Amino acid sequence: MNVEEALKEAMxxxxxxxxxxxxxxxxVRRRRRRSLVRFRTAGAVLxxxxxxxxxxxxxxxxxxxxxxxxxxxxPAIAVPGIVVPDVVGMNAKQAYLLLEQAGLTPMLMTPxxxxxxxxxxxxxxxxxxxxAAGEVADPKxxxxxxxxxxxxxxxxxTAPPEDEGGKPEIETLGDLGxxxxxxxxxxxxxxxxxxxxxxSYVGGFGPKSATVPxxxxxxxEGMYSIQVIVGVDQNLLRRDGEQIxxxxxxxxxxxxxxxxxxxxxxxxxxxxxxPGDQVVQVxxxxxxxxxxGEKTALAEIAKVIEHIRVEK
Amino acid sequence: xxDEDEAxxxxxxxxxxxxxxxxxxxxxxxxxxxxxxxxxxxLEKVYRHWSRIRADNPEAYARKVVVNSAxxxxxxxxxxxxxxxxxxxxxxxxxPDLGLREAMLAExxxxxxxxxxxxxxxxxxxxxxxxxxxxxxxxxxxxxxQAARGLARIREAMVEGVPA
Numbered sequence: 001m002n003v004e005e006a007l008k009e010a011m012x013x014x015x016x017x018x019x020x021x022x023x024x025x026x027x028v029r030r031r032r033r034r035s036l037v038r039f040r041t042a043g044a045v046l047x048x049x050x051x052x053x054x055x056x057x058x059x060x061x062x063x064x065x066x067x068x069x070x071x072x073x074x075p076a077i078a079v080p081g082i083v084v085p086d087v088v089g090m091n092a093k094q095a096y097l098l099l100e101q102a103g104l105t106p107m108l109m110t111p112x113x114x115x116x117x118x119x120x121x122x123x124x125x126x127x128x129x130x131x132a133a134g135e136v137a138d139p140k141x142x143x144x145x146x147x148x149x150x151x152x153x154x155x156x157x158t159a160p161p162e163d164e165g166g167k168p169e170i171e172t173l174g175d176l177g178x179x180x181x182x183x184x185x186x187x188x189x190x191x192x193x194x195x196x197x198x199x200s201y202v203g204g205f206g207p208k209s210a211t212v213p214x215x216x217x218x219x220x221e222g223m224y225s226i227q228v229i230v231g232v233d234q235n236l237l238r239r240d241g242e243q244i245x246x247x248x249x250x251x252x253x254x255x256x257x258x259x260x261x262x263x264x265x266x267x268x269x270x271x272x273x274x275p276g277d278q279v280v281q282v283x284x285x286x287x288x289x290x291x292x293g294e295k296t297a298l299a300e301i302a303k304v305i306e307h308i309r310v311e312k
Numbered sequence: 313x314x315d316e317d318e319a320x321x322x323x324x325x326x327x328x329x330x331x332x333x334x335x336x337x338x339x340x341x342x343x344x345x346x347x348x349x350x351x352x353x354x355l356e357k358v359y360r361h362w363s364r365i366r367a368d369n370p371e372a373y374a375r376k377v378v379v380n381s382a383x384x385x386x387x388x389x390x391x392x393x394x395x396x397x398x399x400x401x402x403x404x405x406x407x408p409d410l411g412l413r414e415a416m417l418a419e420x421x422x423x424x425x426x427x428x429x430x431x432x433x434x435x436x437x438x439x440x441x442x443x444x445x446x447x448x449x450x451x452x453x454x455x456x457x458q459a460a461r462g463l464a465r466i467r468e469a470m471v472e473g474v475p476a
Contacts, residue, residue: 003467003470004463007416007420007431008435008436009413010420011417011432012436013413013417014338015333015337018334018344020329020332020348020351024329024348024351027352
């Protein structure tokens with residue numbers, strides 16, 4: 001069997017038994033609606049008077065086939081209640097993510113269909129939640145996030161930005177400004193030419209974890225030069241490398257997590273035990289390490305991890 | 313959008329979503345669940361422009377969106393995977409007794425996203441070199457060279473994957 005046929009056979013084995021669910025058409029229409037709501041929320045500018053009626057729209061992150069109210073009807077689990085965090089004044093999207101992480105089912109209250117004609121759209125900042133901050137809610141309980149109505153932008157008749165419905169929805173930390181302070185830590189040093197690329201990912205490395213990639217100019221989208229991960233999972237701490245400072249280790253690892261020599265097939269990784277329960281890991285991508293050379297890369301990664309501090 | 317447009321869209325989704333889903337899984341190396349999300353996102357774009365494109369080859373349009381978002385997604389995943397792999401895995405990723413097929417698929421997943429997309433379009437979907445080039449927005453020469461390099465790596469994996 002030649003390689004093309006063998007490859008096709010292997011692909012068939014992987015996906016030949018996969019079928020699209022019959023509900024896909026309906027799910028697409030619901031999703032269209034969801035992204036419209038997202039856009040309106042993001043497009044608002046000024047805060048003025050609130051208007052009486054609101055139309056609830058549940059932005060569930062559950063499988064679309066589960067129906068729009070699945071969060072509300074989820075069976076209660078016998079665990080203690082959750083204190084509703086204070087999200088008033090936050091960006092609605094951040095508030096949504098935070099409430100979701102807290103184990104609640106957020107519901108964004110926005111203007112309904114046709115509100116553009118009335119000259120108002122949803123504002124960005126949360127003005128109230130229900131139940132209010134500090135109240136105890138059941139796990140998965142609905143929490144309404146209320147945003148004010150604001151005048152629709154009138155100055156820009158230009159087409160609204162293409163809303164990227166096809167992009168994967170990954171939880172992010174939102175706008176981090178210079179991208180150096182997040183999840184309770186501050187990245188105090190980055191090598192010259194390296195800056196925040198605008199991405200961040202929440203939750204990929206266990207509870208209370210997040211990661212932020214930093215990039216150099218000209219890097220392809222989605223790639224990183226330096227990546228910082230913060231979490232509380234002690235597995236992030238690789239103590240098998242060379243200890244370069246108290247609680248700080250450096251080594252290079254392959255894709256299976258095995259220790260390797262510095263080089264193109266390995267990722268230079270430093271990890272450090274932070275004060276408190278947090279652990280931080282810094283990675284230099286193979287390409288970035290190669291561009292620096294081993295000696296400089298080792299010196300720089302040591303400096304980056306040394307200058308990460310816990311924000312009070 | 314007219315009722316007739318809506319009906320035609322339903323028909324299109326019923327006929328094509330499984331094929332799109334399979335391609336998405338292969339290109340982004342994701343689970344069926346993640347890929348479903350991606351295909352839905354692509355279908356949503358198709359839906360939005362349906363009245364304009366339904367007469368013009370909506371399938372090619374949908375495939376283009378799926379493949380390109382799968383490439384984007386797999387690059388994002390790669391950022392995350394790099395780190396996931398840097399932490400000790402729960403179970404060994406590459407055991408010595410993996411079969412030939414798994415070895416090939418594992419190698420496929422390791423390829424750069426665009427190269428993997430070329431292999432999927434050429435050898436899974438049986439698209440021609442010209443069609444593949446048009447879907448990915450690159451030249452036929454690029455398709456040829458990416459396919460050759462990708463196949464070479466798969467071939468190596470096949471040789472290594474054969475139990476001694």
